[in-house]
Amino acid sequence: MTLAERVLDGDIRAAARLMRDIDDRFKSATDELKTLYPHTGNAYILGITGPPGAGKSTLVDQIIAAYRKKDLLVGVVAIDPTSPFSGGAILGDRIRMNRHADDAGVFIRSLATRGCLGGLSRSTMDVVNVMDAMGMDVIVVETVGVGQDEVDIVSTAHTTVVVMVPGMGDDIQAIKAGILEIGDVFVVNKADRDGADRTARELTAMLEMKHPEPEAWQPHVLKTEGCRGVGIDELIEEFTAHHTWLKESGALQRLIEERNAKIFTDTLRQELFDTVFGAISDSGMYRQILNGMRDRSLDPYTAVEEVLAGSAFS
Amino acid sequence: MAERRLRVLVGKPGLDGHDRGAKIIARAFRDAGFEVIYTGLHQTPEQIVSAAIQEDVDCVALSILSGAHNTLLPSVKELLVEKGAADIVLMAGGVIPEDDIPGLKKAGISEVFTPGTSTETIVEWVRTNVTPRA
Numbered sequence: 183m184t185l186a187e188r189v190l191d192g193d194i195r196a197a198a199r200l201m202r203d204i205d206d207r208f209k210s211a212t213d214e215l216k217t218l219y220p221h222t223g224n225a226y227i228l229g230i231t232g233p234p235g236a237g238k239s240t241l242v243d244q245i246i247a248a249y250r251k252k253d254l255l256v257g258v259v260a261i262d263p264t265s266p267f268s269g270g271a272i273l274g275d276r277i278r279m280n281r282h283a284d285d286a287g288v289f290i291r292s293l294a295t296r297g298c299l300g301g302l303s304r305s306t307m308d309v310v311n312v313m314d315a316m317g318m319d320v321i322v323v324e325t326v327g328v329g330q331d332e333v334d335i336v337s338t339a340h341t342t343v344v345v346m347v348p349g350m351g352d353d354i355q356a357i358k359a360g361i362l363e364i365g366d367v368f369v370v371n372k373a374d375r376d377g378a379d380r381t382a383r384e385l386t387a388m389l390e391m392k393h394p395e396p397e398a399w400q401p402h403v404l405k406t407e408g409c410r411g412v413g414i415d416e417l418i419e420e421f422t423a424h425h426t427w428l429k430e431s432g433a434l435q436r437l438i439e440e441r442n443a444k445i446f447t448d449t450l451r452q453e454l455f456d457t458v459f460g461a462i463s464d465s466g467m468y469r470q471i472l473n474g475m476r477d478r479s480l481d482p483y484t485a486v487e488e489v490l491a492g493s494a495f496s
Numbered sequence: 497m498a499e500r501r502l503r504v505l506v507g508k509p510g511l512d513g514h515d516r517g518a519k520i521i522a523r524a525f526r527d528a529g530f531e532v533i534y535t536g537l538h539q540t541p542e543q544i545v546s547a548a549i550q551e552d553v554d555c556v557a558l559s560i561l562s563g564a565h566n567t568l569l570p571s572v573k574e575l576l577v578e579k580g581a582a583d584i585v586l587m588a589g590g591v592i593p594e595d596d597i598p599g600l601k602k603a604g605i606s607e608v609f610t611p612g613t614s615t616e617t618i619v620e621w622v623r624t625n626v627t628p629r630a
Contacts, residue, residue: 194549194550195549195552195579195580195581198549198550198551198552199552199629201552202503202552202629205501206499206500206501207499264531265526265527267527268526268527268528268529269501269529270525270526270527270528270529270530270531270532271526271531271532272522272523272526272532272534273531273532273533273534273551274534274536276533276534276535276536276547276551277534277535277536280535280536280539280543280547281543283535283542283543283544283546283547283550284540284542284543284546289550290547290550291550291551292533292551294501294531296501
């Protein structure tokens with residue numbers, strides 16, 4: 183049996199191995215993903231993002247517990263940064279959620295960013311697809327701790343949750359562009375701390391500044407205490423409300439269309455580059471181009487035109 | 497393009513709250529370019545083995561200072577075998593008497609490091625004895 187067939191058969195080890203092959207960019211993984219693709223598209227994908235130390239992993243732990251109470255299968259993809267110096271990583275999100283490790287209804291996978299800058303790893307979407315094919319009902323994707331601009335999670339999740347904590351800056355921070363624009367649900371975690379109400383008020387005010395379109399989803403700000411489980415039931419209800427809205431308003435279909443287009447164009451871009459660059463490297467043309475650029479007899483624009491003229495596409 | 501990155505689970509089994517050693521090892525592994533899955537304190541053998549399988553690690557490195565090594569370490573090994581993951585290398589470090597080491601090795605723990613071992617020695621041992629899957 184192939185790895186993909188074993189995944190569909192419920193083999194945990196095969197799923198874990200396939201995720202490894204995907205992450206390590208093994209060619210064989212692409213074939214396995216082809217087999218799995220028709221079996222994907224069923225899971226509800228929840229993205230959790232926010233700054234380092236906001237309590238994302240602890241919230242994820244509570245979210246897992248809440249969905250397990252509803253007897254749903256839960257997959258988690260937790261991403262932590264790769265060292266730019268050694269290439270190594272310490273993936274520590276599991277510490278907060280490992281009480282679920284021996285629950286057969288939960289599968290947790292840690293990934294390192296491996297140089298990817300958008301808050302996820304390159305492999306994230308494919309790993310989510312494997313979990314989807316495994317039959318997970320809910321897949322939670324936890325991004326690395328983000329700053330202001332790492333917003334890749336929006337093109338992966340159905341519902342994007344932005345987790346903040348009290349005392350991270352004034353209300354101007356809240357109207358800046360970036361992660362505060364992407365939330366479908368906002369959470370002020372560690373709500374027992376001083377300033378939680380103020381942070382929640384400022385976020386709410388920021389959200390209300392946006393001119394409301396009648397059909398649009400209006401994000402709310404919820405307060406939680408991750409480590410004591412306070413506010414989790416309300417949070418899960420808000421996810422359900424958003425998911426229902428997505429389905430009933432037709433927004434889900436639009437989201438899926440946009441996402442499919444992005445996945446296709448990203449894959450095309452990557453494959454075209456790999457194919458063309460591989461060909462000109464092998465033929466020695468790449469070397470010639472660099473030589474030409476060194477003595478300025480060739481400019482990079484003409485060089486690219488010449489490469490494309492040599493392919494079947496121009 | 498395809499290149500295996502070594503993945504190691506670092507954890508602490510049982511009722512033992514001293515994690516400085518485990519953190520130092522995790523850090524040394526990170527600096528050696530490994531991806532370290534750190535599971536933290538108070539882990540049962542079941543949790544450790546499930547995490548190792550879900551994370552597809554090449555090696556499980558356990559730090560233990562509680563004195564319960566003769567029970568916990570073989571139990572992790574047995575579970576790895578039982579779950580079809582005997583190929584994952586199991587190693588340990590901590591306050592473990594020399595006299596216990598032969599028995600642990602016989603139980604399938606590949607190497608046991610005692611206090612005073614340099615992180616270089618441990619990293620080198622992993623590089624030599626743990627090969628990422630083909």
